[in-house]
Amino acid sequence: MVLSDVSIKRPVFATVLSLLIVVFGVAALLGLPVREYPDIDPPVVSVSTDYTGAAAEVVDTQITQVIEGAISGIEGIRSIESSTEQGESRTSIEFDTSRDVDIAANDVRDAVSRVLNQLPDEADPPVVQKADSDARPMMWITLISDVWDSAELSDFADRVLADRLSVLDGVADVRIGGERRYAIRVWLDRTRLAARNITVAEVEQALRQNNVELPAGSVDSSTRNFTVRAEGRLSNVEDFRNLVIRRDGNDLLRLGEVANVQVGVESDVGRLRANGETAIGMGVIRQSKANTVAVSDAVKAELVKIRETLPPEVRIAESYDESVFIRASIKEVLTTLAIAVSLVILVIFLFLRSWRATLIPAVTIPVAVIGAFIGLGFLGFSINVLTLLAIILAIGLVVDDAIVMLENIQRRIDEGEPPLLAAYRGAKQVAFAVIATTLTLVAVFVPISFMGGNVGRLFAEFGFTLAAAVVVSSLVALTLAPMLCSKWLRHSPESAEGHRLWAFSERILNGLTNGYQRMLRFSLNQPGLLLGLGIVGLIVAVVIFPRLPQELAPTEDRGVIIMPVSAPRGSTVEFTDHFVKQAEERLLPYLDDGIAERFLSIVGFRDEEDNAFMIMGLVPWEQREIKQQQVTTEIRDKLSDISGVRISVINPPGLGQRGFNQPVEFVIAGPDYESVQAWSEEIVERAKENPNLLNVDTDFELTRPELKVNIDRDRAADLDITIEDVGLTLQTMLASRQVTTYLDRGREYDVIIQADDADRATPGDMEQIFLRPRAGGELIPLKALVSVEEIGANPDLRRIDRLPAVVVSASLAEGYDLGSALTYLNNLAVDNLPPEARLSYKGLSQEFQDSSAAIYLTFGLAFIIVFLVLAAQFESWIHPLIIMLSVPLAVTGALIALAWSGISLNIYSQIGIIMLLGLMAKNGILIVEFANQLRDKGYEVKEAILEGASLRFRPVLMTTISTVFGAVPLVIATGAGAESRAAIGMVILGGLIFATTLTLFIIPVLYNLLARFAKSSNAVEQELERLAAGPSGGSSSAAVPQRKADDF
DSSP states (O other): OHHHHHHHHOHHHHHHHHHHHHHHHHHHHHHOOBOSSOOOOOOEEEEEEEOTTOOHHHHIIIIIHHHHHHHTTSTTEEEEEEEEETTEEEEEEEEOTTSOHHHHHHHHHHHHHHTGGGSOTTSOOOEEEEEOTTOSOSEEEEEEESSSOHHHHHHHIIIIIHHHHHTSTTEEEEEEETOOOEEEEEEEOHHHHHHTTOOHHHHHHHHHHTSOOOEEEEEEOSSOEEEEEOOOOOOSHHHHHTOEEEEETTEEEEHHHHEEEEEEESOOOOEEEETTEEEEEEEEEEOTTSOHHHHHHHHHHHHHHHHHTSOTTEEEEEEEEHHHHHHHHHHHHHHHHHHHHHHHHHHHHHHHOOHHHHHHHHHHHHHHHHHHHHHHHHHTOOBOHHHHHHHHHHHHHHHHHHHHHHHHHHHHHHTTOOHHHHHHHHHHHHHHHHHHHHHHHHHHHHHHHTOOHHHHHHHHHHHHHHHHHHHHHHHHHHHHHHHHHHHHOOOOOOSSTTOHHHHHHHHHHHHHHHHHHHHHHHHHHOHHHHHHHHHHHHHHHHHHGGGSOBOSSOOOOOSEEEEEEEOOTTOOHHHHHHHHHHHHHHHTHHHHTTSEEEEEEEESGGGOTTEEEEEEEEOOGGGOSSOHHHHHHHHHHHHTTOOSSEEOOBOOOSTTOOSSOOSEEEEEEOSSHHHHHHHHHHHHHHHTTOTTEEEEEESOOOOEEEEEEEEOHHHHHHTTOOHHHHHHHHHHHHSOEEEEEEEETTEEEEEEEEEOGGGGSSGGGGGGOEEOOTTOOSOEEGGGTEEEEEEEEOSEEEEETTEEEEEEEEEEOTTOOHHHHHHHHHHHHHHHSOTTOEEEEOHHHHHHHHHHHHHHHHHHHHHHHHHHHHHHHHTOSHHHHHHHTTHHHHHHHHHHHHHHHTOOBOHHHHHHHHHHHHHHHHHHHHHHHHHHHHHHTTOOHHHHHHHHHHHHHHHHHHHHHHHHHHHHHHHTOOSTTHHHHHHHHHHHHHHHHHHHHHHHHHHHHHHHHHGGGSOOTTHHHHHHHHHHHSGGGSOOOOSOOOOOTTOO
16 A cells, blocks of 8 residues: 555655644634534525505415416425415525525516516515525624613614624624614594594695705805705604694694694514513624624623613613524533543553553544544535534544554564564555545445435535545554554563553453354354344334334424414404513513523514514523423423413424424415315314324414405595595504604604504594595595495415415424324325325424435435445455445344434434444454455465454454444533434444444354355456466566565
8 A cells, every 4th residue: 555655664754744634624623613503594585575455365366376476487496485464475485405595586586577567556566585594683682771661772772782783793783672763653633634624645745745855056156155955854843743734824734733743663563571671682693604603702792892881770681692502512512522532542542551552543533633624614614513523423433444553563563573564564454444444434424415405404514524534534544553653563561570451451352352253153153043133133123113203303402492472363462462471470480490591572573463472591501400391391381371372382493493483384285275274174173182282273364353444436436536545544544654754863763644542443433534535625534435344354375385375383292203293194184185185394394304205315325335335445246245234233223222212213313324334334344354365365265254353353342442432422411402412322322332243243154155256356466467477478487586575
């Protein structure tokens, strides 16, 4: 092997090579961003169109369906989802992860612009946006005051704090939650309007005409020029009250006479409370490629400066910070890393019993791990929970190559060769096995990276990190390790004098090896028994597999509990808030008990009065005994009897899944809304019989109270009033219209007109509004033109993939898994719904379905790739078959470990199973390769495998134990994100222990049975040599060539 030869002959070269890897690795490491999960935001583009005042059904047919038809032909669409509410249409298009979001957005803009002329004229033009899912706040900062009201706090946040935070590095935007922005409210009194014979439209017109500022030019003399500025702006409440609306002879009618003008707030929908006190929240949104931890540090540093200048009556607190979990889990991972490294080095020391020998694999660990970062930097990956998990798993793997190399050289030295020669020949002897195992491991990790879908993108970083670490480690094992061996290794002590420990441990190891040899002899004579055992193992696997719970990712203890609240449609903020306060009263004791440290509730979430949500942040992991999952179950019981609103209690999903949705989202689609609604109601009724499904609910409800105004068109035409006049007047009085603006301390605020609250409290109030005909004349009451009826409407029409659809959502009871829930719902649907119903999934359920399909494919792909890679290396189809037949046993071991520990079959444990493929093949390669070398020297098949397996017994044991010990810290992990680490750790632990014990016997038995059919890998080469040396092949020299160092 050229590499090892050169490095033994040129020690400085070998050292420099490793130092360069370290230097480049450290340089790459410093530039890597830190995030929780890899950046896998799927490209999502949204189209929103407002059509003020139109009913949902109208918007659905005239806008939503037109836009969906236009965009459905764009390539690479994964799903189209639309929701249509009164006056607005929203369509969100998710593309395949491979599409570039900017190109996708341009395609959508082109498609939408082609149908603009088909949309109603009164509708606003559609707005196409790239929905960046990073655009949710990564930090919430709350402002609390006992003296100021929320409008003052809001104004202070907007003027003083938002700008200071938004200029920080990596901050994209600062959102103010619970914001109550100042505005001048003009509350019209309709009786006074009628008495003064004036209409709403005239008030609006007067406001617009008398509050303008126009550039008036300049006055130029021969030596000076003056700019002329006409001050036409109104700037305070008094100015607005005194605004003249109309002149009657000498009487001036002022705005204050027909309306109540005062400083108020733009919208009174949002309320935000922190730990039960009214507050204003500031959400910090990071730029999409920014480093979460760095942004959080910058914000905290700025807050320290801000606190110095805060007015004494205001307090600032951080109520939510995404980086807490990231820091905690990265800290946990680094601790795990340190434990793994020490355990692995300890194992090596126990086997080699010499500090000199132990140092050699120990040196390869940092070089290989740091070298892996070069690959990460090159591919634009980040440091996150998954890449660090890969590095922990790599610890056990990177020492393997070095151990194999070292063990072989040490064995040759003990047989009497001088260290330099032993290193030279020993390295040559195992170089092939080292390269073969490396290629096999890489062959396993690369398919993981191509799994497809979001999960595939998540694990791409995981797979590539592992592959990079393994490649670097084999490079080090072939260069640095043999060079160090030639310098540092000595002959093992021969007598027990003064080496009692050595002699004692040597006896144990020799005893193990001899015991193994005896059992191996027995197995080779009884092949049927062992193969029977193997088949029993497979049957066990087949029995266990369907019984394991399946889900996307284990529920992690993230230290946060999310509680979305929905009140009946059409509820007011006051109604929703009343029940949220009830919930708060029950939950605030957690703060006093020291389980939670912060509690945030936002009512009027996303400007919808019937929506709210609460977030509870628990104290750090090491300060509490109880896990978040238990707290969630407790809270469910505590809130179960609050009757006015529906509160779901959710453990936030892991794996970078966003959102506050429940885990089960089952979509029923069909030809029209009536049938879909009927079907979904039937499914919900039946699903409620399953006690393991909680909060079963659909998003379709005909419950929003609606007043339908029917206009008598003939009467309106007769009275010279247009439909538009009616619409605009109603809109101003009942909704609210921003008519103009005013300036205050350098900022612009809105002026909003609306009818007084008392004038729009009952349906009957609508009839008391007056209009004036186009041509002028007397006022006409609205009730002369319209009739009003009350109906229940569905506020929100949803279409998924262009079909009317209803989403049935539910949460899972503790111990019930997502796989079973979806199977249960699917069976319900198949039994109860007609064939034209279309079933699909959304959110977490969709990801789960996609990934479970992908994982089997990945496993198959990995199996085939490993088989082919081995076949190419051994130049035979039989040897790889011998090695690969031991893989199913590893899977059995993994499944038994999962069943025993109660861990579900999730993405992490499945990835672990795929990794086992490579780890198992590795042990097989070592044994088979050695037996082949011995056969080339003329041994019989049976003797060759006996001798080969016994020689490789120690290194196989050592590499397996070091990998197992590398996984032990994962299994016993606690703290942030421990659940997902335990899943992978458990699989590797169970699989390796179970399978190694069996493979040490099954591979030799299979070899003994099958290898006699395989030729030696250099059979063709020998044939060539023979032909060349024969009589026809040229001169055969009788002189015996000299033995070179290369000849063993």
